[in-house]
Amino acid sequence: MEKECILVVDDDKDIVTTLKIQLEKEGFQVLCAYNGMEALTLLEQTEVHLILLDIMMPRMDGFSAIMKIRERQNIPILVMSAKSEESDKILGLSIGADDYITKPFHYKEVVARIRSQLRRYMKLGGIHSSSDEIRIGRLCFNFIAHTLTADGEPVKLTSIETKILELLMRHPGRIFSTEEIYANVWDEPIAYNGENTVMVHIRRIREKIEINPGEPEYLKVVWGIGYKIEKK
Amino acid sequence: MDTKLKKSKIIRAFIYRMLTAGALFSVIFSAIVGKDALLNLQREGLGTLTGDIYYLTEFREYIATLYMQGMIGYAGLGDNNGYPLTGSSASALSQKAVADFRAGVAAAGDELIYRIDVNTFPKNSTAIQDGKTTAWENLGIVKESGNVTYPLFSQYDGHLLLPDDTALCCYWNGYDGTLTSLSPKHFEAFSAAQLYKPNETNASRVRLLLAVKNKEHYSSEKLAPMSAVAKSYQRILWVLLASCVLLVVASVFSLLSRRAAVQARTEFAAHSIKPWLEAKLLLLALILFSLFVSPASEGFALYGSPWLYLPAGCLLYLLYTDLRSNKTAVLAHSLTYRFICFIRTYVSGFPWQRKALNVCIATMFGILTTLGGGLWVLYVNFKGNITGYYTSMTFSILGTLLIAAGLLLILAHIRLRRFLRDVFTLTRGLDELQAGETYTPLAFPKGSLLSQSATVLNALDNGIEAAVEQRNRSNRMRVELITNVSHDLKTPLTSIINYADLLCEENLPAPASEYASALQLKAYRLKGMVQDVFELSKATSGNLTVEKQFLDLAKLLRQTLADMEERIAQSTLTFKLNIASEPVMIEADGEKLYRIFQNLIVNALQYSLENSRVHIQLGIEEGYAYTKVKNTSRQELDFDPAEIVERFVRADASRTTEGSGLGLSIVQSFTEACGGSFTIDIDADMFTACVCFPIVKEGEIPYDEKS
Secondary structure, three states, X not given: OOOXXXXXXXXOHHHHHHXXXXXXXXXXXXXXXXXXXXXXXXXXXXXXXXXXXXXXXXXXXXXXXXXXXXXXXXXXXXXXEOOOOHHHHHHHHHOOOOEEEEOOOOHHHHHHHHHHHHHHHHOOOXXXXXXXXXXXXXXXXXXXXOEEEEOXXXXXXXXXXXXXXXXXXXOOOOOEOHHHHHHHHOOOOOOOOHHHHHHHHHHHHHHHHOOOOXXXXXXXXXXXXXXXXXXX | OOOXXXXXXXXXXXXXXXXXXXXXXXXXXXXXXXXXXXXXXXXXXXXXXXXXXXXXXXXXXXXXXXXXXXXXXXXXXXXXOOOOOOHHHHHHHHHHHHHHHHHHXXXXXXXXXXXXXXXXXXXXXXXXXEEEEOOOEEEEEOOOOOOOOOOOEOOOOOOEOOOOOOOOOOOEOOOOOEEOOOOOOOOHHHHHHHHOOOOOOEEEEEEEEEEEOOOOOOOOHHHOOOOHHHHHHHHHHHHHHHHHHHHHHHHHHHHHOHHXXXXXXXXXXXXXXXXXXXXXXXXXXXXXXXXXXXOOOOOOOOOOOHHHHHHHHHHHHHHHHHHHHHOOHHHHOOHHHHHHHHHHHHHHOOHHHHHHHHHHHHHHHHHHHHHHHHHHHHHHHHOOOOOOHHHHHHHHHHHHHHHHHHHHHHHHHHHHHHHHHHHHHHHHHHHHHHHOOOOOOOOOOOOOOOHHHHHHHHHHHHHHHHHHHHHHHHHHHHHHHHHHHHHHHHHHHHHHHHHHHHHHHOOOOHHHHHHHHHHHHHHHHHHHHHHHHHHHHHHHOOOOOOOOEEEEHHHHHHHHHHHOHHHHHHOOOEEEEEOOOOOOEEEEOHHHHHHHHHHHHHHHHHHEOOOOEEEXXXXXXXXXXXXXXXXXXXXXXXXXXXXXXXXXXXXXXOOOOOOOOOHHHHHHHHHHHOOOEEEEEEEOOEEEEEEEEEEOOHHHOOHHHHO
């Protein structure tokens, strides 16, 4: 299989260098650029499958670059920025970025996110939604087969975990209290230490479906109330 | 253009305006009144007999004037006093009168009228002292003209021939001057005349006047003074003409000085606000009175003297300008309003204000009693009820002194009121400043006793404003600094972490690999610290976004403990929980609360004595939920509880343990941002962190939040 080509854009040369080494180790072909203008020039010359982009750069910043790229191309764009404010993330995602990673990051997380985006971009062409399944971001739950796929890859879940996830996936955005989850999954009123049991299961599911379980994107705890699947 | 106009120019512009308005008013009013007067004149005719026709010389020429003194008749034409006549001369004259009357006055169809004057004269004097005049009454209509016979006078002797249908029975004999018969019933005048007997002290003259009604102008101009109506009509015409001229001239001037006029009006308004509304209303009443109520001396006219129209118009313009510029502020400058204010302050003010106003009221009573008493004493004395020179003298002095005391009290009262007003304003300013409301700088009038204090207060406000501004600016700068620094830290840190990761993946020889992993570990700790610093800085500078919602604190604690179960299990510590199973509802940001308890638990995990117990309790006291995390410290707790929440202060001075040293600071900042309070209690080696939030009662939670 031909190597996927990734364009890394950051004005900090060390970040670009280390990312290049790490990504090449992971089997990607890596192109480097140090500002938005260079990135755009490279994009015209070569076929690129994914862009890893910094926001604060000289000559052309990341936001302008994203808008320029989106005028022509539909490839995944991952933003990596030192700005960790929620508002920055929302701005980045709303003008066309596909994901947002805050600096300092662990390169394994970057690799995981790149793979996730690439799988979706390369393999899952269109969204063929049916009533049998629900698709939320990179997750897809099939209610007939009771199976979950993340970026098209099946995720192995225990039966309890499947039941919890099915309950939550049927109502994205709705908050379920521990009691509700317990009553629905175990089919009996909440037992002593039920909260802990549910929480442990939730944590395990999170480790399986989230790229960074420490900062979950999908399965979230609503502190003091319950749990929910984020509506994407 | 030039906004600063000369004072004299402004004043002149204002005067032009005022004169224009006054002239306009005068023109309009005199036109209306003039038309009325003209109508009157036409209706009555020039020979209107309502008033002093007697004084019209040309009428007098044609009136048979009959004098009677006692029962002996005098007759003749006369001046004011008439001339006494005797015998044949009387006859001759009366005949002449009749002839004249016949010749010039009464034509056929004319209506004749009569009047009787009774005048009393002191003997040997020509001045009329007292008079009694009957009203003019109809005598009848002249039946023939130019003929020998006149219906009212006998051809030969000048007998007054009365129409059959009148009850007048006055018969005057032209030859011997006796009045033949007179009905006392109709002629009070005659009876009055009879009372004045001849040869007594007061001689009486009774005069019978005849005139033709509605006859116009019988003789030459110079002999004919106008009637009152005509006179006032002419005056009105003059005023109208003069007003028209003034109107034109003043309009031209005021058009030329248009620009200054606007400023003039504002300047005038600033002064015109000062007098009380009541005074203005009184002025308005006076103006209206002078316009519509005629002075008693004027015989005619419903209206006042035309010469008053212009000044009245000017004054009306002033009042209008005042009302237009100052609008409702005019109402506030009235005695009534001040009285209402006084009552309001008295009723709803602070107790000390009421007490201060009590003093005012006391002085007012003092004024009333001293002035009233003084006036009364003087009045009684003046009436002469006090007898005796010394007593009267004493009373005079006493009254004068009382009045002087009253006047002094008035002065004192005014000063007291002003002082109190300033005190009230000053305290209001203080209250505003204290409450942090918008403070309007105080400006006391010159000579106010408190102007010094007002200046101090104003300066204080300025100082506070400057301090707040300074604090805001430094806060803003701090946030910017934090953002920039954190970006500048994060970028190289990313490279460090990446290089450390790469280094660890290389198969390095023994000591080098250890150094690499140490580097990696410290790099990750640095990452955590940078994030902590960033969050704490945001929280302490008030830039933390807090999304409050209703949540169950007990459940949140259980969730947090479950979330951290692995780390707890790995430690040697035992966690003892005492958390209610029923919901404890509070309003706070769930994410922040999670960080608070996570930090407290991590704190306990890091600093507790090995194999000891950590107690987590959730208790409710007087509407507040207290969450306590208690642990036994590994090291001696020899620091101040207040000190430990300071940034970067850590229990171990050597700082060998993990953590940024910001944990408790973050807990405190986040707790306060969510509306709770955080306290630390140290008892020997027992460390207790307590987070306190007010409990939300069941009824206060909106329905949609309950699910």
